[in-house]
Every structure is written in structure tokens, then in C-alpha cells.
Amino acid sequence: MKSCLPPDPHPIHPNQRLPVGACDAHCHVFGPAAQFPYAPDRSYTPPDAPFERLVALHDFLGASRGVIVQASCHGTDNTAMLDAIARGKGRYRGVAIVDGDITDEQLADLNTRGVRGVRFNFVAHLGGAPDLDVFDRVLERIQQLGWHVVLHLDAQDILQYAERIARIKVPFVIDHMGRVCAEAGLDQEPFHRLLELMRNPLAWVKVCGAERVSAGRRPFDDAVPFARTLIEAAPDRVLWGTDWPHPNISKDMPNDGELVDLLFRFCPDAVLREKLLVTNPARLYGF
Template identity: 55%
Template structure:
């Protein structure tokens, strides 16, 4: 059995990427993020956290895997910091995205340079030993992610999923799920039985054009209300909007989720926005926050208190 390579974890060459196979892949190249997002009108509070964002590359240092579903333009740490400085974001949770495969160095290296302001969500599989997982936890990872969207590759093997979740419970991790709400009726029993907290990405990627009464969103709201292990990210309005920028048609969905579980809802940008139907201005995403949560006390939960609790930031 293959195991995670400790040398790769510490930043030396990774045998899974030897030869820089990026040159031979047929993965389509996606657009870069908005080049000049506006300074938002809404002022974020101190310690506000972007709980879902990515760093891509640079490919020369953190190569993209040959089997990736898309090729992102480099969006390195320097761009990431500049974006957050403009928005007023002080903390971040960096989610390792599919182009980097199971090589988590792009995230752990950023965390190491953050002076405690960043945490991460890893990509792992059963080739990772318990020692490998412990190294990731020690480096600032607080969970691992599984995707259930066909465009991002085949769905996880659920027997493997169950075994990994059992193992991460010992680390006090959560599991992050890119799981469409349309699948929740089938997955609900499994989710309710999980031994760890779980986070549903991007409001379950529901279709805002179908309204608040659509079956998928009703199922999502019911799960959030029913299971105290269930968290949800009010992220990616550009994915679910049908009205387009500045995505105000999504505000009722975010507000409904926050009203349902104000202590278990998170906000984030999804910068640099891979595979979106329309590239958002990140200033617009910040300016949606008071539409999601008009009450300043609830805004503070969404942006500061909830992320600090789930991702274990030191306050």
C-alpha cells in the first residue's frame, strides 16, 4: 500500500507529481478571478473569517495533478493575501482543491506563514497513515473534504469514506462535503449517524430560481435544524443565482439558513472561484452579508464566533 510521503509534506519534491505531467493533460483551463474587486461597503468585524477559499500554485512549486478535472490559472498566496487585505478579512480556512490532488503542501505552507490566522481542510484517502493524518493536524488542518459532484470526478467510495471518517474522529476533525442538496434524502441517514461534525458547502448548490419551497432546500433546512452536527456554508451565491450579479436573489436562502441555525452557519468567498457560471466581484460577496444577517450580533456569529469554534482558532 502506498502512503503519504513525508518529504512531500515538508515541501520537497513529491513523487506523485514527478515529471510535471501538467503538459500532457486535457483538463480545460478556467478563468482567473476578478482582477479588481471593489472595497466593500460593509465593514467586516475584527477576526472575520473567510471559511472557504483556495490557493492554486504556483505550478512550478505546487504542481497540479495530471488527473485534475480543470486547470486553474495560478492564484498564489500573495494574491490571496492581497484579496483579503482589500476585503478586510483577517482569518481564513483554505480548502485544498482538486487540482492539487492529495498533495496538501499548498495549504500547510500557507498556514505555516500565517501566524495563526489560517486553518485548512485537507484532501486525504486511505493511503494516508494515522501518522500522516496527525502531521496534517499538527500543521493546522482541522478537517478533510469529499466531493460528490460528477464534474469533479467520480463519487467517493462510501466504504472508504466511512473508514476515513472513523479515523479522523480521533483528531477532532470535521468532514467537509460538497454534496448537492438534491441528494440529501438519500444521504440523510448516513449523515445523521456520522461520529464527527460535517459541513455542507455552498448552500447545497440549490437553484435560487426554484424558490425557498423547492424540495432540495426544504431538505437542507430540515437537516440543519434537526442535526446539531450539521453546519452549512453560506457561500457561492454566483453558483446558485439566476438573477446574476450582485446575486441578491440568493439573500433569502442565506437568511433562511442562518435563521434556522445561527450557531452553525459559516461565510466564505470561494476565491478564486473555480468553475463558476459568472465570475463574481468579491466586494459584492461581502456586501451580501447584511442581507443574509441584518442583526450585528448574528453577523458576529457568522463571521467570527462560529468559525473560531469549528476550526479552533486561538482567541
Template identity: 55%
Template sequence: MTAPKTPGWLDWCAAPSTPDFRLPPGAVDAHCHVFGPQAEFPFAPERKYTPCDAGKDRLFALRDHLGVSRNVIVQATCHGADNAAMVDAVRAAGGRARGVATVRPDIGDAQLRELDAAGVRGVRFNFVKRLVDASPREDLAAIARKIAPLGWHVVLYFEAADLPELAGFFGTLPVPLVIDHMGRPDVTKPVDGPEFGRFLEFAGRHDVWVKVSCPERLTVTGPPAYSDVVPFARRVVEAFPDRVLWGTDWPHPNLEHHMPDDGLLVDHVPRIADTPERQRKLLVDNPMRLYWPGETA
């Protein structure tokens, strides 16, 4: 028996446009998810939402439609710490995907090595209060110590207003850090204001990579241009050209106002990375160095 979707849930765009911007060969979608399918990969009992099905076949079809070469599949909170759906998708991609898992602090070395062999290269720590009940720092620090010998990184998801209370803890983690969605800045505030300046200072001081993803989550002005998000993403690309990543966030969980056209999200790229060199670093060189070191695109 499958559970019904959360009321008001917005499904992914079934017919995305063909992008006008042609992605460079080897481009990586460095932030996407799979949901189920629920009948095969049940959702976690403790989940905060019940999404639509969005399995690996749909993800790979979108990959090919957009002209993406590879994916980084990030564990969705609706699956909790059961990484089976994500790992199944990574394995099915035949080397063209990597994974970011959610794990519990009691995970053993053998389980971590199994995930590593499957293609997992990081774990996600979620500090968004509406999505998780708690993120005990002692448990997360223990996980970071366990994954460090594997060369993995930690993906951090938090709201901009919470960075001051979290920055000290983040700075103690003994692994590289990857920040989702530019730390979710408030784009109604100045790009050169103190809040975003604090984020840029933190990213510059530590071993931090930043995803310039999800304009649809941050915007107030809306699609198709997401013009209010552009200055923030462009500032990050200019400040950290060798440590920025891009992703679609497909299938776009928990959106309330509009479901983005993934083709238009590709067309957003040249607005934030305005030269071929910056585009290649953002889309190819940086994600390859982080997720497929030693391989060529």
C-alpha cells in the same frame, strides 16, 4: 513545464472593489482555496480542470484588502490528495489560517498528526460528479473514523438533488459535518418548498454547520445583488445562527458565466445576516469556535 489553463477558464478578479460593508474585527473567510503556483506545486494528473495560478500571496493580499482577519483554506480538487500547496499557505499565515485537506483512506496516524500540527482541522468529501470520478462510501467512512480522535470535521460538497440518496450515509459519520454552499439549492424553486425543506430538516437533525457561501454559483438573476439567493441564505442564518459560516470561495474555480467581485461578495453579507449579532456569529464567533476553539478573535 506547466500545463495551459482549461479553455474558457475565468481568472479571479484582479481589482476587487473596496466593500461598503465593514467586516467586524476578527472576521473569518471560512472557504477559500489556493491553486499552485503550478511551477512550485504541480496539479494532480487526474484533475478535471487546470486553473490559473492563485497562490498564497494573492490570497493574503485579498484577505487584507477585504478586511478579513483569518482564512480557512480548503483543498482544491485540482491538487487531488497532495495537500502541499494548502499546507504551505496555512503555515505561512502564522496562525491566521486553518486547512481542510483531501486524504486517501490508507493515510496513517503519523501523517494525520503532521497535518494537524500544520493547522488542518478537517477533510473534504466531494460528491459532485463533474469534479470527481467516484466517492466510495466505505473509504470515506474509514477516513472519518481515523480523523474523529483528532476532533476534526468533514466538509461535504454535493448537489441538492443528490441529498436524498446521501443523507443516510452522512448521518452515520462519527464527526461534525460542514456543508458547502448550502448544499447547492436550486434557487428557481421556492425557498419554502420540499427540496430546500429537506435540506433544512437534515441540517437540524444532525451535528451540521452550513456555509452560506457562493451566491455567484447559485444565482440565476446574477450580480451584484444575487437577489434570488438571498432568501435561501437568510433562512439558513435564521434557522442555525450558531452553526453558519461565510466564505468568498476565492479564486472561484470552474465558473462559466461571470467572475465575482470579491468586494461585492462582502457587501452581500448584510443582506443575509441582517443584524450585528447575526453578522458577528456568522463571521467571527462560529468560525472561531470551529477552527480556533479556546482562542479569541
């Protein structure tokens, strides 16, 4: 089973301050495994990245809020994420991974405890597409809660699942700029499809995961044109996140302070930055 590198333990001080109310809309907690075991069928084993370290990072970077996204290494056991939300006392919201057997009562309980969406993974190296019947059933049931669905997919999957995505009736969020490949340029077909998708008023996108988009090494500036284009295309439906602690990085581990500096290159306009970091996540996650 593959192991992951730990995050950079020494983030730099960002050159500019995040605005008051800024939200890291994509981060994780992992373990500690002794308290919150990893899923037996996981595709990777991360180093522990507990709640205390996430809070310390957010305090250091100046992020007031965060959205803790359940990752595949914990499977459908959302306990670590729910524990972190509870300990955050209103600072955090969550996105869960659930299966088709979850009851309405369990969904209502997750809602009460701060969950605002579900995540489905389509990425091949993390197990590939979910059971699409389960996908359809879960989306139908979360609609009454006002939740959204997060779609973790590779760029080519936007083409493969275009018809199914078009049928979604709840807000849906595309992770990591659709994991497009920066070296293929802005004119690549998957990115054109992603931009077309953003015309759908239910579509949101996270301009994060620059290290997954980039063809190079830190500070991942080749991701900037993609993020800027997406922000301009849908300024009211974009989100940003660190993706801390950066699981499954095979190239160059990001420095989270540098990612904040990169964010300011993504979005040099202060008005758009306020939407990206404060207004949009507050609206979607109910802060």
C-alpha cells in the same frame, strides 16, 4: 481539460467593514504550478492563485482569518495549502483531501500543521461520489482528532445520501448552501431536506457560493432568501466564505468586494453576523 477563468482582479471596496476577527471560511490557493503542480487526473486547470494574492485580498476586504480548503485540482497533495498555512503564521487553518491509505501519523502531522477537517466531493462534474468505504474509514479515524468533514455536493445529493449523512458522528459542513438552485424557490424539496438536516447538532452549513446558487448575474441577490433562512435556522452553525478564486464559474465571475456587500444582505443583524463571521469559525477551527 477544462480551464478556469481568473478571479476579478479589481474587487470594489465593500460598503461596510467586516468585524474584527472576521473569517473567510472557504477560500483556496492554487499553485503556483511551477512549485506546486496540479494533479494529473484533475478535471480542470485553474489559473495560479498563490498565497500572496489571497493575503492581499483578505487585507483589502478586512478578513482577519481564513480557512484554506483543498480543491480537487490539487488532489490529495495538500502541499500548497500547508505551505500557505505555515506562511500565514496563525492566520489560516486548512481542510485537506486525503485517501484511504493515510496513516494515523500523517493525520497527526496534518493536525499539528493547522488542518482541522477533511473534504469529500460528491459533485458529478468534479468526479462524483467518493469511494464510500474510504469515506467511512476516514471519518472514523478523524474523530479522535476532533476534526470535521466538509461535504461538497449538489442539492439532489442530500436526498440520495441522506441515510449515510445521518450516520456521520463528527461535525459535518455542507458547502455552498448545498448548491441549491435559486430558481426552484424556497419550497423545493432539496432545500427542505437541507433545513431538516440543520436540526442535527453536528450539521453546519456555509452560506457562500452565491454565484453557484443564483439563476442570474451579479450581485446574485436571488441567493439572499436561502442564506437568511439557513442563518435563522442554525445561527450557531453557519459559516461564510468568499470561495476565492472562484473555480469553475461558468456564468458571471463574482467581485469579492460585492460578495462582502452581499453578506450584509444575507445577515443584516449585527449579533448574528458576529456569530457567522467570528464566533462560529473560531469554535470550529480553533482560532
